[in-house]
Amino acid sequence: MSKDLEPRIRSLSLQNQILLRDYVETKNSGQNNIRSDLVNLMEIHSGDITGIDYETIDTYVKLLRSDNSATTFNRRLGTIRNFFSYILSRGGTLNFDPERLRIFGILGKDIVNNRSATPLKLSELSRIRQMLQGDDLRHFTFELAFQYGCTLEELEESSRVYDRENRTFRFSKRNVQIDDSLYSLIEGNPQILLKQRRRSTFSDYFNLIAEKARDFGILGNRNLSWQDIKETREQFSLRCGECGDLFDNHTRDWMLIQYSFDPTGTKWFICKSCGERALSHA
Numbered sequence: 001m002s003k004d005l006e007p008r009i010r011s012l013s014l015q016n017q018i019l020l021r022d023y024v025e026t027k028n029s030g031q032n033n034i035r036s037d038l039v040n041l042m043e044i045h046s047g048d049i050t051g052i053d054y055e056t057i058d059t060y061v062k063l064l065r066s067d068n069s070a071t072t073f074n075r076r077l078g079t080i081r082n083f084f085s086y087i088l089s090r091g092g093t094l095n096f097d098p099e100r101l102r103i104f105g106i107l108g109k110d111i112v113n114n115r116s117a118t119p120l121k122l123s124e125l126s127r128i129r130q131m132l133q134g135d136d137l138r139h140f141t142f143e144l145a146f147q148y149g150c151t152l153e154e155l156e157e158s159s160r161v162y163d164r165e166n167r168t169f170r171f172s173k174r175n176v177q178i179d180d181s182l183y184s185l186i187e188g189n190p191q192i193l194l195k196q197r198r199r200s201t202f203s204d205y206f207n208l209i210a211e212k213a214r215d216f217g218i219l220g221n222r223n224l225s226w227q228d229i230k231e232t233r234e235q236f237s238l239r240c241g242e243c244g245d246l247f248d249n250h251t252r253d254w255m256l257i258q259y260s261f262d263p264t265g266t267k268w269f270i271c272k273s274c275g276e277r278a279l280s281h282a
């Protein structure tokens with residue numbers, strides 16, 4: 001826990017301290033952000049947070065929205081809303097319905113467009129993949145976005161459209177057949193697809209990945225959004241000069257070819273399927 005948070009937590013009411021501790025304990029990741037977001041919230045109201053009125057929260061949320069990027073704002077708003085829902089779920093009472101806070105949510109379009117995208121470097125990508133070993137849900141999210149170019153909409157669909165027998169996600173716009181390693185990841189942890197998650201939740205996973213990556217010294221102070229993954233994917237792709245399609249720039253998809261009739265004798269990178277076709281006609 002951050003040092004300056006401790007005295008602030010001690011000055012909260014006892015009930016607030018207990019609620020904060022219990023709620024943070026229900027979380028498997030992002031605890032530091034959640035704790036600090038909730039301490040900020042609790043400090044705007046004197047006394048137990050359950051007594052806060054909607055007008056005060058309304059003002060606070062509007063302030064948050066003007067002070068934060070869309071991504072951070074959505075994460076903080078989500079924390080606040082979930083926290084109030086949690087209070088109700090454990091039998092507490094509130095002066096308002098936490099669902100009202102949904103109207104403040106910034107739409108996904110803003111989540112991905114609020115700043116220009118920065119691609120990961122190859123070394124950062126590899127270290128993030130290493131870091132995500134054992135963190136199955138985030139690992140799954142990252143690979144679907146990076147390897148298969150899945151959009152946030154497709155991530156949201158993923159739990160409903162998986163055809164296990166054919167190892168294929170039947171998204172509304174296209175089918176994506178996954179490789180052995182992603183298939184094994186899902187087989188090893190079926191929980192990944194058990195629950196349907198919203199696109200904002202997946203968007204948050206990239207924040208959580210970024211947070212962890214910063215802790216691991218991988219990302220510096222940067223954040224990571226779905227848009228960055230898309231940009232990374234584009235940067236890592238090469239276009240085949242024969243068929244014009246894009247492929248990842250690793251050896252699995254490429255080969256070298258030299259046409260016997262080319263007077264310059266140049267060796268070219270060509271996608272495997274074009275290369276194999278050319279060889280069979282040679």
Ligand SMILES: [Zn+2]
Binds near residue numbers: 241243245270273
């Ligand atoms: Zn090709």
